[in-house]
Amino acid sequence: MRRSGIPSRLTCQFLASLFVCLALFGLPVRAAAQAAPVELDISEEVIYCSLAEVNTGPVNVKRILGEGTELNFLWEIIIEEEADYWVNSEIGHINFTRRVVPDIVSRQWLLEDKNSGIARRTTSIDNAAEFLTSLQLFPAIDRSLIEPETRYRIRIKLYIHEGKMGTSWWNEMLRFGKTVGTGTFQLP
Amino acid sequence: MTGFIRWLPLGLAIFLWGLSIALWPRQAAEETMLLAWLNISLLIVVSLALFNYGIRLLRQKEERRPGSRLRAKLVIALVGMLLIPTLVIQIAANQMVEKGMNVWFDVRVDTLLDRALNLAQGFYARIEVDLKQGLVTVSNDDVLLSQIAALPLSYNTLSSRMFTILNREGWQNIQIFDLNERLIAGAQTQGLSSLEPITLGESARLALTLGHISTEFVTRDNEEVAVGYAPIRLHRATIGLLRAEVPLPEGIVQNARAVEQDYRTYRELERNRQAIRDTFTHAMLFIALLVALTAGLAALIFSRRLTTPIGRLAAALKQVTGGDLNVSIPAAPDDELGSLVHSFNRMAMRLKKNMEALEQTQHDLTDALSSSRQRQYVLETLLANLQTGVLLIDADGKVRLLNQALRELLKLPPDWIPGRAIRQLCSGRLRHICDFYSELEHQKTSHLQHELEITVGRRNLHILARGARLSGSGSAGFSGYLMVLDDVSELAEAHRHRAWAEVAQRLAHEIKNPLTPIKLSAERLQRRFRNQVDDTAIFDSCTHAVITQVERLQRLLADFSTLARMPRPRMTETAIDALLREIRDLYNTYPRVHVDTRETGAICTCDADQIRQILINLIDNALAATESAKGDVHLYAASAAGMIELHIEDHGEGIPEASVPQLFDPYFSTKRDGSGLGLAIAKRIADEHEGELRLVSAANPTHFCLRLPQQHSSMEKS
Numbered sequence: 062m063r064r065s066g067i068p069s070r071l072t073c074q075f076l077a078s079l080f081v082c083l084a085l086f087g088l089p090v091r092a093a094a095q096a097a098p099v100e101l102d103i104s105e106e107v108i109y110c111s112l113a114e115v116n117t118g119p120v121n122v123k124r125i126l127g128e129g130t131e132l133n134f135l136w137e138i139i140i141e142e143e144a145d146y147w148v149n150s151e152i153g154h155i156n157f158t159r160r161v162v163p164d165i166v167s168r169q170w171l172l173e174d175k176n177s178g179i180a181r182r183t184t185s186i187d188n189a190a191e192f193l194t195s196l197q198l199f200p201a202i203d204r205s206l207i208e209p210e211t212r213y214r215i216r217i218k219l220y221i222h223e224g225k226m227g228t229s230w231w232n233e234m235l236r237f238g239k240t241v242g243t244g245t246f247q248l249p
Numbered sequence: 250m251t252g253f254i255r256w257l258p259l260g261l262a263i264f265l266w267g268l269s270i271a272l273w274p275r276q277a278a279e280e281t282m283l284l285a286w287l288n289i290s291l292l293i294v295v296s297l298a299l300f301n302y303g304i305r306l307l308r309q310k311e312e313r314r315p316g317s318r319l320r321a322k323l324v325i326a327l328v329g330m331l332l333i334p335t336l337v338i339q340i341a342a343n344q345m346v347e348k349g350m351n352v353w354f355d356v357r358v359d360t361l362l363d364r365a366l367n368l369a370q371g372f373y374a375r376i377e378v379d380l381k382q383g384l385v386t387v388s389n390d391d392v393l394l395s396q397i398a399a400l401p402l403s404y405n406t407l408s409s410r411m412f413t414i415l416n417r418e419g420w421q422n423i424q425i426f427d428l429n430e431r432l433i434a435g436a437q438t439q440g441l442s443s444l445e446p447i448t449l450g451e452s453a454r455l456a457l458t459l460g461h462i463s464t465e466f467v468t469r470d471n472e473e474v475a476v477g478y479a480p481i482r483l484h485r486a487t488i489g490l491l492r493a494e495v496p497l498p499e500g501i502v503q504n505a506r507a508v509e510q511d512y513r514t515y516r517e518l519e520r521n522r523q524a525i526r527d528t529f530t531h532a533m534l535f536i537a538l539l540v541a542l543t544a545g546l547a548a549l550i551f552s553r554r555l556t557t558p559i560g561r562l563a564a565a566l567k568q569v570t571g572g573d574l575n576v577s578i579p580a581a582p583d584d585e586l587g588s589l590v591h592s593f594n595r596m597a598m599r600l601k602k603n604m605e606a607l608e609q610t611q612h613d614l615t616d617a618l619s620s621s622r623q624r625q626y627v628l629e630t631l632l633a634n635l636q637t638g639v640l641l642i643d644a645d646g647k648v649r650l651l652n653q654a655l656r657e658l659l660k661l662p663p664d665w666i667p668g669r670a671i672r673q674l675c676s677g678r679l680r681h682i683c684d685f686y687s688e689l690e691h692q693k694t695s696h697l698q699h700e701l702e703i704t705v706g707r708r709n710l711h712i713l714a715r716g717a718r719l720s721g722s723g724s725a726g727f728s729g730y731l732m733v734l735d736d737v738s739e740l741a742e743a744h745r746h747r748a749w750a751e752v753a754q755r756l757a758h759e760i761k762n763p764l765t766p767i768k769l770s771a772e773r774l775q776r777r778f779r780n781q782v783d784d785t786a787i788f789d790s791c792t793h794a795v796i797t798q799v800e801r802l803q804r805l806l807a808d809f810s811t812l813a814r815m816p817r818p819r820m821t822e823t824a825i826d827a828l829l830r831e832i833r834d835l836y837n838t839y840p841r842v843h844v845d846t847r848e849t850g851a852i853c854t855c856d857a858d859q860i861r862q863i864l865i866n867l868i869d870n871a872l873a874a875t876e877s878a879k880g881d882v883h884l885y886a887a888s889a890a891g892m893i894e895l896h897i898e899d900h901g902e903g904i905p906e907a908s909v910p911q912l913f914d915p916y917f918s919t920k921r922d923g924s925g926l927g928l929a930i931a932k933r934i935a936d937e938h939e940g941e942l943r944l945v946s947a948a949n950p951t952h953f954c955l956r957l958p959q960q961h962s963s964m965e966k967s
Contacts, residue, residue, distance in 0.1 A: 128516035129509060165507045166369045167377075167466040181451045182465055224517070 099244030259303030298603025874901030903948025
């Protein structure tokens, strides 16, 4: 027999679970709201993507580089074919890493693209920050993989690692890239 | 207190909910995300568990299990005892960490590190400046330029010059490349062991392309060098590239790099100051939650072990209070509680045995009482329905009990009630009862029997009184006198009648014997000597008188015998119509006798001969009564309510009123020569047929009615 004014256990558990789910659900919604639009350049053979502005969040890139801490930017570009009532199917996935190693004594910064292995030095911290944060005309996917009149979604995720990679394995295991850019496209 | 305990889990749950919201991980704090989510999850789980428990507590107001309150208090006490110091420690530790951080990240430390870094940077800048100056000087060295420009190149001269420059500038290595980045000449201080091909980097290409002097610092395995690149120009055209290396002093480099490392570490720590604080807080919170959970679980287990026997004891006590004595608490630990449990079990068993004994006793008593009541009821019913009068007198002479039969038998006055003294009640016509009581009281034997004559109304009843002295023993025994009074008047009369009948029969037999010879002698004398006597009239009168009186005596004796030896009726199905026709035929020669022979169809179970005898007797009496007036005699039948009525009416002399009460008595007759037994015999026959013969009216007309039942189930049927 229910007593008036006191909800049942089942009701309370349901409300608590609802609260937790809403709280957890708010995270991706909030994250999606902070993503910038991705600019796409579709050529005959390759589709290039650009991100005008990257929101690094609370990470102050220049400050960190100026204070001598190595920064690694792990980029992830995902291209998916949109589905109306089902999960999107992934057709392309690119990972690349850009690294800047500061030498504050000599006021130099080593810029390195870990995928290609190309490295250069710069004495300008702005150059170093731009090297990390800019994404201009990056080849995302071969056009031959894209079907016309099909809607596709592109997501760009970024994970920022302070310090040398491989020193805090627990953080690297639990890294969740933040979506910094989203966009959709459809070939005619 | 009870209300506080009941609401405490709910309050704690809400507090933990609020805490989890307050500690919700921020987006920036990615380093502490794992620990934060762990704590949040733990907080939510604990708060849900507490919420669950709190709701259950609130809903179960009256149905709490025994021991649950004690358990709750124990758990709260134990958890509180551990949690409060833990929280205090956590707060203190947080304060210490805060203070420590304030000390570690003091502005003076900040300034110190900045200055140290500035020193290191200044050193490197100095090296760089010196190197650039040197490169400017060397790249403008005319001798060197002329030697480079000379064709063919004189490697010895060039090397010699380069060595001179090397020594002058204090460089470690100097190299000259052509525009195609091929090494033309070089000089070094390390010797051939460190000779290795050098790939020109971006800085070198920039210097070559843009014509600027560029420098860079290169770290090798065991040293750090400053490398400078300067374009070699001749006549405003770049003809080559000059590369120079300056080794940095190892000690200063180490210190500089150490300063750089410390600065970097410090800045990292400073940037993560909040994260460190959060990590510390979350770690301490995690530990506190673990401590609380562990303490709670341990407290729960311990309190459960402690309170379970107490709870069982409380439940068992409640059961015993409710009347259920079939309780036994299972095995308990070997301590004071166990001893308490054993004692309780023994007590319950003893109680149960005592209760069973009491119940058995009660059952026996109830049975005894029930049978006693039954006996009393049977006795009372028996006494009430007895036809015999019963009088019980106690030892004090007071009436204890008397039944209705006694009241009706003796027509007792209303003051005859239990509690009255018998001697006061027995007065007047009832004095014989007192006399009987007195005799019973004083005689030696315990039983007495007498016959008493007591007047009841206009009748004298012959009472058979029997008495017994009751001598009860013990507290439940009754001492007194029991008197039983029976009306034996009819029995006495029957006995008397029987006695007289026997006497009469014998007398009749003795008298009847000589009557026949007397009659025969008188008849013989009349026949023999009638013609020989002088006065025949007197002779005839005398002999006729003798004969007539003898005949009368004979008739009297015959009637007497009939009365004395009345046979039992032999019942048969008799048609009343046929009986009436027989009577009509019998009195065919008597015109004054009128018999109604209309068909009634009535059948009666009776002895036809005896009924005929009654009818003949009544008709004869009627004929005798109407002899002078020549009145008619009517006989007719009727039936009503299962009875057959035979009516005889005559308009004769009638019966005097004074004679009516004795009409049916034996030997009472209104006729001069009647025996007085006819109506008595007729009444007796009617009685034996369970019928009735009564005088309806004594005169005008004289009306007799014989009522007979149509069926006799108890009498013998022929």
